[in-house]
Amino acid sequence: MDTVLRSRSNTVTIGADRPFCIIGERINPTGRKAFAEQLREGDLSTVTADATAQVQAGADMLDVNAGIPLVDEPELLKSMLRTVQDAVDVPICIDSSVISALEAGLSVYEGRALVNSVTAEDERLEEILPLVAQYGAAVIGLANDETGIPETPEKRLECARVIVGAAGDYGIAPEDVIIDPLAMTVGADTEAVTTTLATISLIRDKLGVNMCLGASNVSFGLPQRHVLNASFLPMAMAAGLTSAIMSTADPCVPAVRAADLLLGHDAWGASWIAAHRARQAALQEEATAAP
């Protein structure tokens, strides 16, 4: 199944036989005090800088979140989306838990957005899916419901089925529902990652829909997070994950592109070799330009 997202003039297709879709996680004030303060004051310069840097580092899409306590989130999200769309031409994942913010975001988005996110909770489904349908967007569905985050892959699959089913009721096709199998930190539960990997395999085998998760969650609270994330992503890709909201810092992007090649999604390593040659040429140029 292919999920098609669009920016002003670019298209990104997420699918099981395609290169992995890297969604930059950085434009999010959660846990970024200075950034949150800037946004409160209407300073969007970091949004522009983060958008540009992440796309240069290899992001295929960007997540944009405006969740700051006591802020007019719909208005802020609109400003941030306009800023990102002016800076880069990649599809956006509009990220909010506030319905009015999602609606405001969709109203200014130019293209086909990914809405982040709905859950299997009745109320969320009833509120968010009509919006997704109205704007012809795609949606991320978190595999949890009213009872919280299921511990077993089977129960997460059940939540995923509920979401795909409800989406269908609103005329949203299965290929426009991307399931989040939920990645928790291994620092709090030694089985967190194996459960996530088993959930990914199960959803791939039983539902066949695209999947996306917040990859950095797995390393929360641990040292050398990027190294842990870079080790996690290839595992998740081999299990069937097709996209992630993730850091574009080294070594995360190279790990994903390497896994694309290893899993046969970069035939004969054409992209891998081209990227290597471009890096070599850039180094050569730098060396020549040096005084």
Place this chain on the structure above:
Amino acid sequence: MDTVLRSRSNTVTIGADRPFCIIGERINPTGRKAFAEQLREGDLSTVTADATAQVQAGADMLDVNAGIPLVDEPELLKSMLRTVQDAVDVPICIDSSVISALEAGLSVYEGRALVNSVTAEDERLEEILPLVAQYGAAVIGLANDETGIPETPEKRLECARVIVGAAGDYGIAPEDVIIDPLAMTVGADTEAVTTTLATISLIRDKLGVNMCLGASNVSFGLPQRHVLNASFLPMAMAAGLTSAIMSTADPCVPAVRAADLLLGHDAWGASWIAAHRARQAALQEEATAAP
């Protein structure tokens, strides 16, 4: 199943619920012209240096191979094994396709060695397994037979069954047979890695024995080989691989130790955090020592 290997005074146990066993690949003259020339001239200084460096970089065991055309391989392998055993105290994988070299190697080895390797070919089984039994060693069994390298996971499983069965006939327990599911380069076959991963899962589910492969094979002929290897290893570990003959260069070892943590084989990240603190302390010391 646990495979127990020993050096003079150290023990390494390979098993599905344990940290991955890293076997340093470097002490092998194949494709190393200068090293081969040194060995021909009886200069073993690089053997000592490579042994020390690989163990410092995180190798749990070392592979030792003396395969140089027109050289007295049994004599050279003995010298190399003596040199390695004097340099480091980790178990060794005695690597040769020549029976007399394996026998010579086993005769000077102090501990419980891993013999690399037998195949499912009748003649190899009949020649090598008695030696393994006689010396109380463990053995790597390559999942191929007289007809070559099987294309399908099912046929590789069949080869593995033949080897485990034949080993039993010589009194070698299943836990002392480590199956090599065979890793080929993805540069020559885009399905090489997915076939290897499927083989690993299948052997884990059906036989439950330990597995080991030459991890660097997957990236042969491609640029940025270490990055590809570091992406491959976590995938293979998640599928059930329990050891590899591999490069100890960055980022391979960190990728493996990260995968240990993610897969729940480094409870609460104790080893990961300890390694991080040791690195921090070393950096601190360097900074303090600087003039």
